[in-house]
Amino acid sequence: MVLRIAIQKSGRLNEDSMKLLKECGIDIANGVNKLRTEASNFPIEVYFLRDDDIPQYVEDEVADIGFVGENVVYEKNKKVEVVEQLGFGKCRLSIAVSRNEVYNDVSYLHGKRIATTYPVIVRKFMEEQGVDAEIHEISGSVEIAPGIGLAHAICDLVSSGSTLFMNGLKEVETVLKSQAVLIKSSHLNEEKQRLLDKLLFRIKAVKRSKN
Ligand code: PRT
Ligand code: ZN
Incomplete structure (x- = not known):
């Protein structure tokens, strides 16, 4: 079981999204022009998308979670849950x-x-x-x-x-x-929710270390 995360392929949120995952101790091969990649040390798979498409992918459960601007979340108005503010993309x-x-x-x-x-x-x-x-x-x-x-x-x-x-x-x-937020599908199974909780625990620790 892996947690599938959608992040922006290129643009203002890409670098900070990759950086946050890295600061969470997750090693992701940053392959040029790759649309998807896996981490070597955490059960997570990363999809690189246009930011506008991220809420739809999460609503459709093609991705389990995503990093995207609140502006896009509220404009697209998809059935997704905002879980955590990420502190970048302000x-x-x-x-x-x-x-x-x-x-x-x-x-x-x-x-x-x-x-x-x-x-x-x-x-x-x-x-x-x-x-x-x-x-x-x-x-x-x-x-x-x-x-x-x-x-x-x-x-x-x-x-x-x-x-x-x-x-x-x-x-x-x-x-x-x-600002950028973590959104999640409303239909995560228990195992994926547990992986998300593990990721969130690390994200919160990274955020705390910056305050
Ligand atoms: O290709 P893709 O669709 O994925 O990217 P995009 O071109 O739609 O988005 P991108 O990369 O420009 O922005 C992604 C997200 O970054 C946005 O949805 C916001 O959540 C966040 N963000 C933060 C910003 C800005 N700051 C920002 N300043 N997005 C855009 N801008 C633009 C703004 O539209 C304007 O043209 O920057 C210009 C204004 O900047 P200032 O500094 O001159 O005020
Ligand atoms: Zn866009």
Whole structure:
């Protein structure tokens, strides 16, 4: 019996995900272009995937657990359980408008068009705020939308803020604070749950050692 874990193949979470497993004492051959690999000293098999696909793989029980951003978990809204925050991949999903706009509160967004790659989260936020805005889903380069007249506002991930700044935008609302989390399938058998508990014990020890 092995625990199958899905992590990001390449991108912002890949390195920290591999590093965390390593710090847990798990030796994984880092084969280039490999889609899957096994550890030599822990019953775990690693699948390398696009981050967006990880919640679906876990819901479908193709993977037992995964490391993925909370932003992706809440956007995809799959039947998975968030087990533990991992302390890396920290960012926030924020609304930004042109630096020249006078923005006092969310009512500014009433009747406005917001470009985002996170339509599910943004729609929910607008409903909670009682703001009737038009959500315009695009698949990337969100930050240029206001400049080209595609939208009045955007909702995108921010970490340092330099992307917003370089595009003449200012951050006006935080919709979600996010970091990488461990998610699990709701249908783990007892043996897999025991392996997960063992992994979690080590993850918590690694986290404690960093505080
Ligand atoms: O190929 P794949 O689909 O797997 O990767 P991806 O391109 O969709 O994702 P990737 O690697 O960019 O991000 C993976 C995860 O990292 C995200 O889902 C977040 O949970 C987390 N994360 C943390 C970030 C950022 N910080 C971040 N700053 N993801 C994206 N950004 C982008 C943001 O979209 C914007 O374009 O960085 C830019 C802003 O950064 P600053 O520093 O200029 O504010
Ligand atoms: Zn992605």
